[in-house]
Amino acid sequence: MDKGRIVAVYSMDLSAAFDLLRPKLMQTVMRKIGTSQHIRWLINDFLSNRSFYVDVNGTKSGPKPMEIGCVQGSILGPRLFTLYLGNLVNELDHSGVVTYADDSYVIIAGTCLEELKDRVNDLSKKHVAFLKSMGMVVNPEKTEVVVFGKTPIVAPFSIDGIMVNSGLQMKALGLTIQPNLKWNLHLENIKKRIQPKLSMLKKIRKNLDLSQFLKLATSQLFSQMYYASQVWMNETLGSEGWRKLRSMHYRILRAAVRDFKCEIPRKDLGKTCKRVPPEIWSAYSTSSLVIKIKRDGSPTYLHEVINETIYTTRRQPERAKFYDNSRGKVGKHRLGNRLAKMNDLPPWLEQPMTDDGLRVFLRKSLNFDME
Numbered sequence: 451m452d453k454g455r456i457v458a459v460y461s462m463d464l465s466a467a468f469d470l471l472r473p474k475l476m477q478t479v480m481r482k483i484g485t486s487q488h489i490r491w492l493i494n495d496f497l498s499n500r501s502f503y504v505d506v507n508g509t510k511s512g513p514k515p516m517e518i519g520c521v522q523g524s525i526l527g528p529r530l531f532t533l534y535l536g537n538l539v540n541e542l543d544h545s546g547v548v549t550y551a552d553d554s555y556v557i558i559a560g561t562c563l564e565e566l567k568d569r570v571n572d573l574s575k576k577h578v579a580f581l582k583s584m585g586m587v588v589n590p591e592k593t594e595v596v597v598f599g600k601t602p603i604v605a606p607f608s609i610d611g612i613m614v615n616s617g618l619q620m621k622a623l624g625l626t627i628q629p630n631l632k633w634n635l636h637l638e639n640i641k642k643r644i645q646p647k648l649s650m651l652k653k654i655r656k657n658l659d660l661s662q663f664l665k666l667a668t669s670q671l672f673s674q675m676y677y678a679s680q681v682w683m684n685e686t687l688g689s690e691g692w693r694k695l696r697s698m699h700y701r702i703l704r705a706a707v708r709d710f711k712c713e714i715p716r717k718d719l720g721k722t723c724k725r726v727p728p729e730i731w732s733a734y735s736t737s738s739l740v741i742k743i744k745r746d747g748s749p750t751y752l753h754e755v756i757n758e759t760i761y762t763t764r765r766q767p768e769r770a771k772f773y774d775n776s777r778g779k780v781g782k783h784r785l786g787n788r789l790a791k792m793n794d795l796p797p798w799l800e801q802p803m804t805d806d807g808l809r810v811f812l813r814k815s816l817n818f819d820m821e
Contacts, residue, residue, distance in 0.1 A: 536549075574608070633682045
């Protein structure tokens with residue numbers, strides 16, 4: 451764009467991607483990149499000998515073998531899937547490819563719109579052909595295309611023979627990206643996500659001490675507000691964006707100290723709650739990331755990570771953890787789904803609670819573990 455070219459980005463949508471990973475193809479991929487036989491055996495053991503059953507109104511079928519797919523909610527799964535489709539860049543022979551697990555984004559530049567359409571058409575055909583060869587099911591109808599530039603462009607693009615109109619936003623790994631590289635829509639989406647949760651936390655604020663409230667606010671509100679802050683919390687945010695962000699930040703802190711009449715200065719709020727302003731947090735998180743990239747400059751491969759965390763003795767506290775059991779039961783997105791339960795607070799919820807009492811309440815009423 452700095453060179454005066456127009457840029458299109460498309461993201462390919464896959465159906466039930468993790469459920470369609472082929473263990474045999476996974477072995478072939480790992481053999482090609484030189485993974486040791488021991489690691490290949492370990493991964494194959496993780497992916498194989500699984501079964502499923504169907505439960506209809508309490509009546510269960512017998513177990514059936516599941517010969518394809520990867521465990522949902524696993525820590526290892528996204529790494530494996532990234533490895534599984536890792537040859538996409540070579541197949542497309544195109545450097546502008548960004549992938550993580552089943553999400554892939556192809557960045558294409560052109561001197562004019564017609565050239566851009568031709569390149570998108572050619573690359574998307576190769577893209578779909580590669581995905582199908584790996585056992586994936588592609589949804590071209592759900593594929594997103596955005597043309598970036600100061601002036602929004604809505605035009606038809608051919609994705610594997612299906613016409614898709616370019617849109618005015620793109621969801622990319624939790625971020626809402628606009629063609630003009632502004633962050634208005636992303637801030638609005640953040641506000642929509644955290645406002646219901648903040649309202650719920652305000653209802654139980656009198657039953658919590660400050661540290662308890664801040665724990666919940668950090669895990670449920672600040673974690674979403676500042677997700678991927680290194681990407682979007684910078685000069686491109688604009689003065690109005692910073693104003694909105696500060697407003698959301700201090701609204702949470704006022705709820706924490708129960709300053710609903712806005713009488714306490716923002717500086718004092720930050721000291722009481724031990725929370726820095728958004729600008730300082732942005733500088734800190736970005737600097738930390740830069741230092742980490744500089745320190746860990748060489749790429750780390752999956753088999754190296756696994757080798758470093760495998761132990762021959764049992765009960766090692768730092769052994770590899772391939773599956774996070776908690777994710778199968780609860781997730782932070784579940785809290786929002788249980789807001790209706792907060793309309794009628796339990797009658798016993800009257801006195802300030804201890805940490806143990808709060809855990810019991812959250813687990814019973816919201817299926818949410820404070821830890």
